[in-house]
Amino acid sequence: MKRDDWNVPPGPDEADGERDGRERQDGPPDGPDRPDDPEDPGDLIAFSDEGGEDDERARADRGRRGLLLLVAGGSAVVIAAGLAGALTLFRPLMRPADFEGRGTVPVVVEIAPGASAGQIAEVLVKAEVVASARAFVHAVEERGQSGSLRPGRYLLRKRMAAASALDSLLAPQSRIRKRVTVPEGLRAAEAVARLAKGSGLPAAELSKVLARPADLGLPAYAKGAAEGFLFPATYDIERTTTPRDLLRSMVRRFRRAAAQVGLEAEAARLRLTPREAVVVASIVQAEGGRESDYPKIARVIYNRLASGAKLEMDSTVMYGLGKHGIVASNAEIKRDTPYNTYMHPGLPPGPISNPGEAALSAALRPAKGDWYWFVTVDPQRRITKFTDKESEFVKYREELHKRLGQHH
Template sequence: MSNEHDSDSIEEKIRQARLVRRIVLTVIICIVALVIAVSAGGYFYITSALKPMDENSDETIEVEIPIGSSSAEIGRILEENGIIKNGTIFRYYVTYKNESGLQAGTYELSPSMDVNEIIDTLKEGTVIQEPEITFTIPEGTWFEDIAAIIAEATPHQEEDIMEELDEDYVETLVNQYDILGEEVLHSDVRYALEGYLFPAKYDYMEENPPVTAIIEDMIERMEEHVLRYSSQLEEKELSYHELLTLASIVEREAQKAEDRPKIAGVLFNRLEKGMRLEVDPTVAYAIGEHRYMTSYEDLETDSPYNTYRYEGLPPGPIASPGAPSIQAVVEPQEHDYIYFYARPNGDVIYNESYEEHRKVQETYRSEWKEAR
């Protein structure tokens, strides 16, 4: 009797095991099918977005691309005029293809054109009007100085510009741009958008462009330069915020192009060894004054931006880095240097030991006093 009971129990367990396997297999098949369906759907949607809106259309539409428009703005304008299906996909496609030189002007475009034809047309350009407002943000400029440059070129007051870019506004930008994360809202960060405004020449056809439009143009240009390195940053386990923080230090330290990847290499070497970065531009930023020469008293400034007192990276960027400094951080030069000394003439001397570095300091420190 017991044997029969045991036999029935075993058979029941076998049936249950088979049932569980069927359920698991069914679930796996459903998940795989769903992933394939979503991937296929995404692929076909993107492919469709790159094709003509209507390849049989004979219609031409006059489209105006303002001076200084980013690829994101151009995509939005093309979508609004019915030339392309999706402005966001256009923007990412331009970044993926590393296309540049899209020019402002008035164009006759057709829904029968695919994205590549549109890009080629925009690269050819048209005769354009002179801008009403133009200004240039130099590489390595502080956020406060950017506000001053905008105020000088436009009817906006510097104080109004600073007030308009408050935390509530920045929070909306965090949800809008990939490169902006919650780090910019940290209490230690002096200005949330420091380092995120791309240094370049900006032109506007309007006499009084909104402050927010100007700022968003700058962020969009920075995003175009940064997003192209997304896969490399993922491999290096480096966030956009960390990238721009390091790039801003490189920007403020290097005067010559060949020194940017070398200095970036020094910064990474120091971080890997758990050493403080000890770079003078962070001290100037901590003080809030541009310093031609850093004093011993300056080094005692108690600020999270002072890399002589605190380990690791400062809370955020200390200036707006240009494209070469960003690239230098993504592709730093590999070497064993952990010290560098910048001379007033722009030359940089690199060393592997502190003793060698101190000798260089003693040899050339008088140059800074004479250069003042």
């Protein structure tokens, strides 16, 4: 079965601390008497007045060189001072990108054994926990915590400051202790038993919370009943998780799935209330074999409702009797409960299981067809046959009973 499981681009590169220091210097024209090195002592030699016109020309050339070197040297000092000021001014812009604060929505991240600070940083960036890998690595190095990060699953938040993310990874309460998977189709009491076994939370405490549906944050159309609204998925159990927290998270997860499939709008299109759509989905989940059959099962339900016929679903009969199975005996079919759809027309009064997203979607988007009956002729291989002929339905029922007789 499908399981529902519980990642901001790196920030801009830090600006280089150095810039290209090359600078254009205009010197005297090339000539045989041009020194190779401005530091050459020849530029410091004092010339006598002797030598005539050639000496005058030489002295003038040398004077111009000295002035040019003085100006060039002064420019270098000015440029160096400007660079230092610019670096001071823009230093905050050169820091790695980072968020501020403790973050927004929760997110679960998994740290692999042996992961380095850089590898952990990349995981956090992918999960949108930190803004840049370098910001997190800098926080780790600044505190000397490279050897303190442990593998495991952690509950963090998106858009956290790198230092806050590090604090959370070092805090024991952030580490998730266990994971529990609740499969599709369980009833509320069965889901509680599965949660208790997998989480270590007391079953009695979970049952007490379940008995107070007003505490669960159910949608108004649930009419105060949790059955059908505890969404099957994988849940992470933290050190601080309470029974109420866990069951409320299941209802929140249902709300998310309902929004994803457009439950309220699509139910209205089918002239159903959202609760009725969940009831249909719960029957589809209980009766269905393969997910590909779910839309066909939903269509059978709607075809029978449209014709005014009783649903005659064995799964609803068994739910009303507190039993399991998709094949009810003749004696069980004659037992009168509100969920006996052989005796009472229309949908049963409430969901008979907690459906997953595929069943919800099928209830809202049924297949097209004239089928009026279906039989899961091979429950082990989940083979279901559909028909609009009663004679074929009887034959499929006999095929199922024969197969069940062979297994007993």
